[in-house]
Every structure is written in structure tokens, then in C-alpha cells.
Amino acid sequence: MYRLLVIAVLVIQYLCTSLVSAQETSAPAQSSQGIFQAPVILDGSQLFLLRGVTGLPAERRALRVHERLVQVATASDSATVDIEKRKERFGYVIYADGVEILTVTQADASLEKIDIELLTDVQAKVINDAILTYRSERSDEARIEGAIYAMGWTLAFALFTFLGALLRRFLNTRITKLVHRNLAEVESATKAHVRADAIAALIRFGISFILLVIFFLGVYYYLSFVLLSFAETRYVAQLLLTYVTRPVLNIVLGFINYLPNLVTLLIIAAVTQYIIRGLRIFFEAVEAGSFEIGNFERHWVIPTFNLIRAALILIALVFSFPYIPGSESAAFQGLTILVGAMLSLGSNSVMNNLISGLFVIYRRSTSIGDRIQIGDHLGDVVEIKLMETHLRSTKNELISIPNAQLLNSEVVNYTKHSESSGVILHTTVGIGYEEPAEKVEAMLIEAARRTDGLRMRPEPFVLWTALADYAVNYEINAHTTRGSNIPRIKSELHRNIFDVFTENGVQIMTPSYEADPEVPKIPTEKWSGKLAHEASKADQA
Structure with missing residues (x-):
């Protein structure tokens, strides 16, 4: 906290140095209907405006008046000023304690749209008051009073800093205890997936950031009020307060003016949320079976709800767009066009998978739980998303397939119609020409009968798929x-x-068959031994 205070003081000191040098010059000339004029400023207060001419610009003329006022004010500490007005060739000249301050011309009177003598009286009165104020604010009494005010603000800022440090320490300790107490069960249930310390650190960071912003505002206003306590730095303080207070006031006033639009946005959000909540209740009832919608399948419930919810949110955004702050500005509209162009140019594959996901979900060819084969991938469908479909292979591998690939590939579904007639499972063997066909067919059907999971109705059947060089x-x-x-x-x-085939002494042909060896290629006796005995016990178990 101390280091932050030192940095803030150095920054403000730099600003003060720059602004004090700026105080020695008048404000820049302003143009009013083609006439250049500049204000005369003394101790941050604008006295009046002066018109410029070709040989004597308004800024230089105002600067000269400022220098003469300071000269007269610092030359004496008298409580009175001798003001004298003389009519000369170019107008009325105002003197203060014998020093020429200003020449009031007819052009100045025309600019102010009043009589030249009245303008002279007014400006003479302003000059008299400004000099007396300048002297009084630099008197011993005024400096003592300023020092007392500065000391009071310093004590108040020290108390503010001390209380801020105590508040920060209290909040950090309190937040840590609350987070650990409320998330202890969650952390233990999720086996440290949710870290209470991380959540507490995040909350503490947010609180520290807010307190840091408040602290810097306190430093800023503290230095401004201290500078206001002394006449030499009052102009700098006024500028500092203007730089911060005016934007803050603009933000507050802008927020107040924006309240009607904010209420409209809240109403749109509330209505949209209410409709979405009603749709959620309806689709939950459909999923539970309380409502039946024709051929609407149960696994369509969540995707359909998400699509309708997204459409409602988009409609709400369209209605809300005119009430969003800055929506009518060219910058906001340009940013919207840029974002739209980036999405349209960079999301072709994303949109392709998104649209494909909708077709995959609603075309009825694939459902969650189905065993399907896509190319070389065989597995059960565990999740169908808008962008991809997840399969769990027979080896318990999780396979992610883009929906565009799923839509454009041949999909073999082993589950969809297996509950009625079933899926035909098939395999091919090559048997020599010397074996009777009826014998081979009977052996294959017998093997099918022995296989658990194959149906006998309809009966298994054998097809001749090829007459190869060495086998059928x-x-x-x-x-x-x-x-x-x-x-x-x-x-x-x-x-x-x-x-x-082994039991019947028939050998299955190999792909590269040349001749029958002297020793048969089929086993002549059953496997025996310790491993066979253990395998038999395992099969019985």
C-alpha cells in the first residue's frame, strides 16, 4: 500500500508540474463567428474575454493582462486597489495602482454588445476584485488556514488508508473461511476437482482490484483537496478535479438517461427466460413420457429444446439491439459487420458440421446406443452432438467423428433393425473340391447351431460365394x-x-495351397495338459 501511495504521489507531482507551467499561459484562443478571443485567467478563475487583432492576437493580449495583474497584486499587500479609468485615442485605459492593465476598445464593446463605458466599468470592477482576492489568498492568515485544511485532509486520508487495509485483510480472511466452509462437501465429493483455494483466490483478487480502484480514487481526490488549500496550486487542483469528476458525472448521468432502455432490456430478458423455462418443463415432461407427440423420438428432446432456446435467444437479441448502448454508433455497427465477416469466412467447416449434426440427429438412421460401423471404426454411439458424434469402440476407445463425415459416409447399423428379424452375421471358409458339398454345408450349419447368440428361426443357410483355384x-x-x-x-x-471341421476330419484351405502334405493339417487329438485343464475349468465357470 505504501509503494502504491508513493507511485501515485509521483504521478500527481508530474501532472502538477505540467499544469503549473500551463497556468502561466492563457487558455487557447476561441473562435466565435469568425472572431478570435481568449480568456484572462487568474488563479484558475476566468475574469473576462479579450478580442484579438492582426497585430496583437487574443492569446498574447490575454497573457499581457495576466502578467500585469500578477505584477500589481504582488507589488503590495494593501487591502485596497487604486483603480483609474482614462479615455484615450483607442478607447478607455484601466490603471491599477498606476500600472496600465487593459485598454477597452470599441471592438470589445461590440463583441460584448454593450456600451464601451459600461464595459469599462464592469472590467474595472472585475480587475479590482481579482487583485484583492489574489492578495487575500496569499496572506499569512490564508496560508495558515490552508495548512490546517491540508493537515485535516492528510489525517482523513491516513484514516482512509488504514481502514482500507483493515477491510482488505478482514475480507480476505472472511472470504477464505466462507469458501472453504461452503465448498468443503463439493471438494470432497468431486475428489479435488473443485479447489476451494482457487475459488477463494479468485474472489480475493476481485475484491483487491475493487479496493485498489477505490484507493487510487482516494489518492486522487486527497491530492486535489490538498492542492485546493493553497492559492498557488488551486488552479492545478481544479484541473485535476475536472479531469476525473466530469467523466464520472458523465457516466452517472449517462446511466441515469439509459435507465428506460435498461428497463426494456430487463423486460425482454425476463420474458425470454420465462418462455424458455416453460419450454424446459414441457420437454422434460415429453422425455419422461407424460406427453406423446406422434413419432417424436425421445432422444430428440434435448437437441430440439436447445435449438428452440437458441432461436428464442436470437430473437430476443434482435429486439434488444436498438436498446444496447452505442448500437447506433458507426463504430458498433462496423464491429458487428467485421464479426459477421469473420464468422462467415472462417466457419465454413464449423457450419458444415453443425448442419450435418442436425441431419444426423433427426434422420433416424443412428441413435444413442446403436452399434455402427463408419469406415474402419466400429463402436457404440454414446453421444450425438451438433458438431461431432462420439463412439465407444469394442476396445473401449472413445472415437470422435465429425458429423459431416458421418453424414457423407456409409454407416452400417447393427442395432437399428436387429430387434425384429435380426442382423445376418456371416463368415466365409474355403474347403477343397474333394469334400462333398452337403457335408460342408451340414458342418457349417452345425457350427452355427452351437454358437450362442445366433437364431435358429429363420434357419441358418449357406451360400457358395466363389469357385477358387483350390477350394470352394x-x-x-x-x-x-x-x-x-x-x-x-x-x-x-x-x-x-x-x-x-476338426471333429469330422475336414481341413480348411489356406490362401496359398499347393498340395496335401503327408501329415494331416488338422489336429488328431484334443489338447491336453495343465493349461487345457485350467482352460476347461474356466469355461465351466
């Missing part, structure tokens, strides 16, 4: 309603085919 390719086909267990069922079918 027989394809066994059987129905199954267990689409999610096809890999296991197919593996068991292959094992049963091997067992049946």
Missing part, C-alpha cells in the same frame, strides 16, 4: 438380434467352425 468358398449366414455382441458372436462362430 462357402458362406454361412445366420440371424442374430444381439447387434452389440457381433464381435464376440463371430469369434465364437469361428471357433465352432474349427471344432466341427
